[in-house]
């Protein structure tokens with residue numbers, strides 16, 4: 001039936017308003033946000049900008065997602081919404097699959113383009129992005145993806161990687177738009193508040209988790225960075241290894257970088273400006289240099305997963321398939337996960353992580369080393385557990401580091417941490433242990449690192465019997481390590497293809513830092529460098 005001028009127009013018969021969608025992912029800010037800036041520049045052509053965030057139910061069922069990630073994201077989304085509202089158009093949040101959200105929007109709007117940052121996430125987001133690409137192609141909508149940081153897509157030239165990273169970091173930041181036109185017709189499309197975060201039923205690790213976890217939002221991220229640059233970072237390079245000092249001296253920016261409340265480029269640029277301050281003390285210079293190199297590592301590791309997404313689920317060197325997979329001891333895993341291995345420093349680290357969502361690098365590496373060597377657990381399930389615990393879970397760094405610490409990369413020195421020596425070195429008086437393993441609070445320095453050596457009469461006097469109030473060590477760490485070392489060596493001896501695979505992996509993904517300093521030229525230089533890395537494989541370095 002034809003509509004007459006007197007009849008009200010139905011939703012369907014209204015001309016479709018033209019919009020571009022800015023899809024926020026792990027970039028929860030308006031500053032230095034190229035997709036938003038570019039999309040906003042189209043407003044002078046009468047095209048409005050719809051800022052969108054999609055809460056994807058299937059993603060939140062994955063074994064590497066958890067309530068603490070969602071908590072940090074929700075807090076960051078609330079601030080992002082406020083920032084967008086101040087520009088004129090708040091954040092539109094949907095709880096569904098991205099494809100169905102796009103489909104619904106396409107029914108009501110003329111979608112001129114989709115703008116987002118590239119995401120180097122996990123396999124699930126990789127597959128989802130492939131589906132979105134196909135949907136966009138079918139619907140003739142161009143998806144513009146900007147580089148998120150110094151990670152390159154479809155890039156296979158590791159030799160030039162550092163050059164591109166540097167080029168990206170010094171490039172001018174994109175300026176936040178001054179205003180966004182309000183999209184009134186959104187009300188017609190869906191009669192609910194645009195910013196409406198769903199309650200998700202997620203893995204919760206501790207009942208009191210909210211007490212100690214880092215808070216999300218750009219304002220928190222900026223304050224954290226400011227206090228690091230002005231005060232906390234001075235002893236960064238000395239204090240990063242011990243959990244007693246690292247909580248304060250490390251930047252603690254990781255969740256803000258992971259979920260993009262701050263851009264990596266703005267951090268690099270501010271840091272370098274600070275490093276140029278005249279008469280800077282040596283400790284500051286050392287710390288800022290060290291911090292700068294870690295920001296470089298951030299992308300170096302993510303680049304590996306970007307280039308090879310299967311590193312999330314497969315051993316980096318296929319030759320290691322079958323090394324540990326069939327020997328998974330559930331009891332050991334449960335003891336490790338809950339912080340009840342009988343090794344006080346390991347347990348303190350795990351319990352602390354479960355409560356705070358953060359640990360310094362060395363302690364993360366030690367937890368994985370212990371699960372991989374002393375407990376001989378294949379890395380996949382420990383990786384999921386840690387991913388759920390870390391507020392700053394970043395798949396690219398996470399899986400690369402997990403594989404590196406469990407020895408399946410073949411291109412790095414095998415690092416095996418001695419849990420007792422680490423305890424003595426990093427927490428000599430047992431202060432950290434006693435904070436997180438209160439069962440041992442009466443144990444003195446002499447026994448705190450190896451409580452099972454305390455005579456029984458003293459244990460009774462201290463009110464903590466080992467084996468009753470606190471576990472006996474689940475393995476004897478020296479013997480377990482000897483056994484692990486023997487298995488590793490035998491495995492490599494039985495698989496001569498190891499050397500070839502390691503060399504190929506190093507050529508594709510290995511760090512080029514050493515090579516840049518080498519005086520050897522051309523192809524020989526590459527081979528020489530590869531040999532150095534492979535030679536290190538024979539070293540088992542107890543740290």
Ligand SMILES: Cc1cc2nc3c(=O)[nH]c(=O)nc-3n(C[C@H](O)[C@H](O)[C@H](O)COP(=O)(O)OP(=O)(O)OC[C@H]3O[C@@H](n4cnc5c(N)ncnc54)[C@H](O)[C@@H]3O)c2cc1C
Pocket residue numbers: 240250251252253254255257258291294295297298299301359360361362364365368390392393394395397398401402405
């Ligand atoms: C097994 C294991 C798993 C890890 N998983 C993650 C993870 O999921 N997410 C994550 O952000 N980091 C991870 N790391 C790296 C590192 O431990 C953390 O980045 C760091 O502890 C975060 O604290 P911070 O922000 O105070 O770091 P700072 O020392 O202040 O460093 C600043 C930033 O540099 C980057 N960075 C620092 N160290 C490294 C490193 N070794 N490799 C790559 N980037 C680095 C991070 O973005 C960090 O926020 C992992 C390390 C190990 C050993």
